[in-house]
Amino acid sequence: xxxxxxxxxxxxxxxxxxxxxxxxxxxxxxxxxxxxxxxxxxxxxxxxxxxxxxxxxxxxxxxxxxxxxxxxxxxxxxxxxxxxxxxxxxxxxxxxxxxxxxxxxxxxxxxxxxxxxxxxxxxxxxxxxxxxxxxxxxxxxxxxxxxxxxxxxxxxxxxxxxxxxxxxxxxxxxxxxxxxxxxxxx
Numbered sequence: 720x721x722x723x724x725x726x727x728x729x730x731x732x733x734x735x736x737x738x739x740x741x742x743x744x745x746x747x748x749x750x751x752x753x754x755x756x757x758x759x760x761x762x763x764x765x766x767x768x769x770x771x772x773x774x775x776x777x778x779x780x781x782x783x784x785x786x787x788x789x790x791x792x793x794x795x796x797x798x799x800x801x802x803x804x805x806x807x808x809x810x811x812x813x814x815x816x817x818x819x820x821x822x823x824x825x826x827x828x829x830x831x832x833x834x835x836x837x838x839x840x841x842x843x844x845x846x847x848x849x850x851x852x853x854x855x856x857x858x859x860x861x862x863x864x865x866x867x868x869x870x871x872x873x874x875x876x877x878x879x880x881x882x883x884x885x886x887x888x889x890x891x892x893x894x895x896x897x898x899x900x901x902x903x904x905x
Contacts, residue, residue: 732770734760739771739781744819747826748778748833778833782840785820791869792845796852800904804896807869808889811876821873841866853904865903872896 738760742751753774757764771777791810793802809815824841827833849862856862876884884892 731760731762731766735762735767735770735777736780736784739777740785740819740823743778743781743827744785744822745826747823748830750826753777775832775836778827779836779840782823782836783844785823786840786844788820789848790820792849792852794848794852799853800897800900801893803865803869803900804893807872807896808893811873811884812889813885815877817877821870821877824870825874825878855905856903861903865900868896868899868903 735756738756742756742759745751753764753767756774756777757767760767767774767777771780791803791806793799793806795802824837828837845866846862849856849865853862856865872884875881
């Protein structure tokens with residue numbers, strides 16, 4: 720006879736959250752249901768709702784944890800333009816790992832409520848980080864423009880597969896992006 724599984728609320732919550740990150744990143748907000756996430760986590764849909772309130776509540780938590788990690792923007796104001804450019808070029812190379820926060824955004828932003836949650840998360844975690852380390856970006860929405868540059872470059876190089884961006888010399892791409900970031904950050 721096997722021993723019954725010990726209850727561990729923190730482990731259960733974490734399993735649901737990990738399953739939610741994977742599912743929403745893979746299929747987007749409207750491409751996955753609570754039952755599928757629950758199944759992946761090894762729990763019932765009722766437990767997902769108990770821990771997160773609803774699919775929307777789980778999505779909000781997924782956005783929260785997905786956007787807290789720094790994927791492109793460093794914390795050193797002195798080297799921010801160069802570091803962001805070099806990281807963006809490296810992380811969008813054909814052989815680079817996919818950045819889950821970008822896929823989460825890409826696959827969910829067309830759903831109005833998901834877009835609201837994403838916007839709040841981006842403003843709270845990414846844009847605010849940029850405003851804190853580069854105060855000049857407060858002018859004329861330059862922080863948001865810098866984020867649009869990051870997202871647009873990522874989209875064109877990694878998702879669309881722009882021939883020009885993928886065949887370009889990576890050192891030259893880094894130099895160009897660094898100059899653009901410098902204009903926005905100074």
